[in-house]
Amino acid sequence: MTSALNDIEPADIHLLTGMLDTMTDHVFLLRIEAGRYRLVYCNQAMERFMNQSDTLLCGLFLDDIVSDSVLYGKIAGNYQRAIAAGHVICYEESTEGFDSAPVTIFETSVSPLRGRDGSSVYICGISRDITARRDAETALQKTNEKLAQQLAENHRLHEKLHEEAMRDPLTNLFNRRYFLESLSRELNRAQREQHSVTLMMLDIDYFKSLNDEYGHAVGDQVLIEFSQRLLEGMRKADVVCRWGGEEFLIMMPGLSQEDAYKRMIQWREANSPMVFRVADQSVSIRFSSGLATAPENGASSDELINATDRALYLAKAAGRDQVQLFG
Ligand SMILES: Nc1nc2c(ncn2[C@@H]2O[C@H](COP(=O)(O)OP(=O)(O)OP(=O)(O)O)[C@@H](O)[C@H]2O)c(=O)[nH]1
Structure with a gap:
């Protein structure tokens, strides 16, 4: 993997970004600067999702992009967890609070990385939109609950019929x-x-x-x-x-x-x-x-x-x- 990357000239870095732009998952890289997260790279899928105005996202700080403090707190909290763990972590997150896009559920994995200088810390992440999967699961769960209710009702009716079949309707004594x-x-x-x-x-x-x-x-x-x-x-x-x-x-x-x-x-x-x-x-x-x-x-x-x-x-x-x- 490393040797293959060594074969790519720095001038040909567009080959890598071009490849990342073919993905529907969001790919991003943030650098920690004085406790803030500066977006140094995101692929086109993420750019399109996040950026409803036409300004480029790269170069902006995360707290400028995400103005909702609750949502920002959740995102930054996950990055802190990854840094504390020192390895990749996976979680689900919702964009609730991020006004400019419909509420979306992402399955995200982030990992802490060190820069060439050995001191700068980066967060590298991939987010996959799982909203449709979640919706389908919720719909399936609702269908299952409905089915379970119907089964319970059928069972109750069956018991009632069974009970009625052995009773005299006027006195309710056994028949x-x-x-x-x-x-x-x-x-x-x-x-x-x-x-x-x-x-x-x-x-x-x-x-x-x-x-x-x-x-x-x-x-x-x-x-x-x-x-x-x-x-x-x-x-x-x-x-x-x-x-x-x-x-x-x-x-x-x-x-x-x-x-x-x-x-x-x-x-x-x-x-x-x-x-x-x-x-x-x-x-x-x-x-x-x-x-x-x-x-x-x-x-x-x-x-x-x-x-x-x-x-x-x-x-x-x-x-x-x-x-x-x-x-
Ligand atoms: N109200 C009512 N009457 C009923 C029912 N089933 C039967 N009967 C009546 O019960 C009566 C039974 O009459 P009989 O068999 O002559 O008996 P009895 O008048 O009690 O006379 P003995 O048994 O010889 O003392 C009939 O008039 C039936 O119509 C019912 O569900 N409701």
Whole structure:
């Protein structure tokens, strides 16, 4: 490299500057004079960018070219860092504050050099305009953020749909489909772990008359409030479902028939008759229920549900407002 340069006559220095003028990067050389930076060389790309009036930049001090003190402080600070380090340093800089050109982001490397006399210090630099790259990166980041938001929203909608697919829209209790899936799972587990699963079916007595007397909207409200009371009265592990119409089915994993019966009797004492305040009217309901337990009353979902239904039928047939066991 050095020997190649030795082959160039001082009179042919224009070969080097001509070469530097073909570059789109800015190339510059500053000499430190009494703490100020005098521009001793810059290529055409930099001249065009910096010099909006037609005066030549070379020979001017940096503080004459960059009048904004904040921007000047940043530039000079980087030069000081390079001098302190004694080698090339790289950084990004913005021209914000330099009025005569649009705000541009540069990737700059500067290195401290010594002159032939050994005492004068120069700063030699190359700056590459990376504004378009930065803009593209920012646009890409925004697109990615938007995509991430859309993904999160899709996920939320998916969860919502999934949740809705297992709920009864009126009461928000689990629906029949979800109940059957849970029951089948629970019966398998109960068989493996040798514990009981008790089902209870509840049916509001004379609900048709309630609808006839107060209207369907009041009937709906009663179903909603009855569901809420049911939920409040059950354990966390119990699965409460609206089986259909005014019929509810509850799965109580791990509860024997005897324990479930005791719990139901207690719950009935506190909740029957159940009185609601709906549309400024006091509405009172009673309900019948039937209990059946796996494995003794049925090992499969169908058998167990039929047994529970049968127990409920017995409660209705015996005059309603009571709980009956299967068998
Ligand atoms: N308001 C309202 N009524 C419903 C809904 N689903 C079913 N019903 C009504 O519930 C009533 C059920 O009537 P039945 O099966 O004769 O039962 P019941 O009148 O409760 O008589 P028993 O069960 O024998 O005591 C019908 O009138 C249905 O229209 C609902 O979502 N909202």
